[in-house]
Amino acid sequence: MAVFASILMSLLGSSSAPTPLYAIYQQHWGFSPITITVVFGVYAVAVLSALLFFGKLSDHVGRRPVVVTALVVQVVAMAVFMGASDVGALMTARVLQGLSVGAAVGALGAGMLDIHPRRGGFLNSFAPMLGTASGAIVSGLIVQYLPTPTRLVYAILLVVFALQALAVLAMPETVSRKPGARASMIPEFKLPRSARAGVAIAVPVMFAVWSxxxxxxxxxxxITRALTHSTSVVWGGLPLFVLAVSAALTTVTLRSAGARSVMLLSIGTLILGAAITVLAIGSGDGGTGSVIGFFVGTAIAGIGFGSGFQGGIRLVIPQVEAHERAGVLSLLYVVCYVGLGLPAIIAGVLVVHGGGLIVTSREYSITLIVLALVALAGLLRNGRRNRNRLEAQVSEA
Structure with a gap:
């Protein structure tokens, strides 16, 4: 359990590690904000591709082979990052990184559920948040205060992934093999009947919080550079760190709460956090009030992020069998990474060809509020339908 959770943390940490470095890459290579969001989006597309093709593979060949292969690919990605000298190399590394993460997350999550369903469900929502937080801030601190900023963080991660691969090789398998491995790599959007109602509720919320x-x-x-007028890369990684830490703490706090209550909290705090962020960004004057408001909104939105992701997993996964877990988890991650990548790419285009950074960030936040309201309507409608069904069953009895 600890090994699988640590790998999930490391993988998500490595995915956020380049975030504080984008300013340095941009300064050295002279690319536009569109390029940053394209690099970000390329990673999301690679994750989605791996989820679609390899998401169910571990249900057939076992968790260990999939995880070890993903870690080997991650080691190669870190080596490419270390040697990157242009945008092409950066994108290549992000693609390799995305393929590795996409192939591994379903297997890791299912493996933890194999070992202990309740603790595994908690770690599936907690470990990614903690990894995202640590990757962003640790990378920023390394880049700011240690030598060779564009190489050292990747060298450290390379060693971590190599050691984790050795640990997985020493572990027993958590699931028995079953035929159909080749067929499982043909993408299909097929849900077990038992999970469909939960997925219908979870998907809008998970899409919104990952956006x-x-x-x-x-x-x-x-955004932080515009508000603070600081060039520090630590500031660059701080928003994602605050969001993810808030999400991780929320996951711990709400681990015993009901899934539907958690989802409602997610929607409410996402709307509130996005609204505060809109007000903070909207001033655009770089004053202290704007900075404080931005990070307060970020922390509140992080509550929505953590509760929405946790609530979605807890709502869906208990409804499926062991041999269906990796496939269903991978499908949920598909939704998450579409939410992560697509709006970010659109925002990058709008920053350059639309109203600029402040206007685009404000519009992005308002769009998230609308998405959250749509998710709220769906959740309330489903709850009303369930109550009507229960009342009908009582009347018949």
């Missing part, structure tokens, strides 16, 4: 994460991952460094 919020995309805002901070793609535009967070630029």
């Amino acid at each position: 919020m994460s995309g805002l901070y991952g793609a535009l967070g460094p630029s």
Whole structure:
């Protein structure tokens, strides 16, 4: 359990580690904000591709082979990052990184559920948040205060992934093999009947909260530079760190709460956090009030992020069998990474060809509020339908 959770943390940490470095890459290579969001989006597309093709593979060949292969690919990605000298190399590394993460997250999550369903469900929502937080801030501190900023963080991660691969090789398998591995790599959107109702509720919320994460991952460094007038890369990684830490603490706090209550909290705090962020960004004057408001909104939105992701997993996964877990988890991650990548790419285009950074960030936040309201309507409608069904059953009895 500890090994799988640590790998999930490391993988998500490595995905957020380049965030504070984008300013340095931009300074050295002279690319536009569109390029930053495209690099961010390329990673999301690679994750989605791996989820679609390899998401169910571990249900057939076992968790260990999939995780070890993903870690080997991650080691190669870190080596490419270390040697990157242009945008092409950066994108290549992000693609390799995305393929590795996409192939591994379903297997890791299912493996933890194999070992202990309740603790595994908690760690599935907690470990990614903690990894995202630590990757962003640790990378920023390394880049700011240690030598060779564009290489050292990747060298450290390379060693971590190599050691984790050795640990997985020493572990027993958590699930028995079953035929159909080749067929499982043909993408299909097929849900077990038992999970469909839960997925219908979870998907709008999970899409919305991961879109919020995309805002901070793609535009967070630029927003903080505009508000603080600081060139420090630590500031660049701080918004994603605050969002993810808030999400991780929320996951711990709400681990015993009901899934539907958690989802409602997610929607409410996402709306509130996005609204405060709109007000803070909207001033655009770089004053202290704007900075404080931005980070307060970020922390509140982080509550929505953590509760929405946790609530979605807890609502869906208990409804499926062991041999269906990796596939269903991967499908949920598909929704998450579409939410993460697509709005961020659109925002990057709007920053350059639309109203600029401040206007685009404000519009992005308002769009998230609308998405959250749509998710709220769906959740309330489903709850009313369930109550009517229960009342009908009582009447018949």
